[in-house]
Amino acid sequence: MTTRVVAILNPARSRADRAVQLVHAACADRGWPAPTLLTTTVAEPGGAQARRAVAEGADLVVVGGGDGTVRAVAEVLGGTGLPLGILPLGTANLFARNLDLPRRxxxxAVRVALDGRLRGVDLGWACYTQQGPVGPVVSDETAFLVVLGIGHDADTVSAVDPGLKRRIRWAAYxxxxxxxxxxxxxxxxxxRDGGPEQQVRAWSLLVANCGRIPLGITVVPGARPDDGRLELALVAPPRVWHWVPIAVQGLVGHRRPVCGLGYRQVGAVRVTAPGGVTIQVDGDPHPEVLAVSARVEPGALMVRVP
Known part of the structure; x- marks a missing residue:
């Protein structure tokens, strides 16, 4: 069967040229037409290219880039049933890591993107209200694949130097x-899920679709990208030394009672911060947020996996 492949690549990534060569060769080996190549730009990071792929009747979309590029494409493909293959070319590649895709x-990675089995993966959706110059401004709903962070984890992401991140990768955090x-x-x-409002004080609140980050750390044990739920992780260590058992749990990767950590599963959640707070959506920070809502769309994305 002939398969029409559209490859969406971030040309700024160091392995992008090699990825293009491998996708072309793999399509030729399978007797498929040459793939259509679309490159991203700062102004168009993947969504417009994904919409073009859908409009032109692609059978498979292959995206090569970091988590930001993958998220921009996934946001468009969610709910279409169009298969997505992922070539992890970024720094952290968190979504690929959580799906056990080849990263090095x-x-x-090309072989899995073209021939892997299809797995239905959940999409998270977030909408937030920021303090604008003349009043509150409500964002469009945006997708997230891995995690929505609220509080000091988002401040940490916001403070990372981009140049340092390019040089030393995840260690920059x-x-x-x-x-x-x-x-x-x-x-x-x-x-949570339309229930009563609960007042909390926390270092951070994580709304997770996936649980793993680099260095073998599981920040949210139990978060799975295909269970139709989001995992809330309330991080509130009473004292600085309580970070030690929290860190140990992250390394062990199994949930157990730990002081300063609390978990809940939800389908939807709304968080308000009257004083304003920084949030991050899959690593993209947004300051001065007054409220944020998140929901899960179960099985919305069809991804090629090993």
């Missing part, structure tokens, strides 16, 4: 994170 073996370990908690009001 580009040839293997450590120093900004260490500087904030003793930061005062933020006041939040949390409403």
């Amino acid at each position: 073996d580009l040839t293997g 450590f120093l900004p994170g260490l500087r904030r370990l003793a930061a005062a908690p933020v006041d939040l009001a949390v409403r």
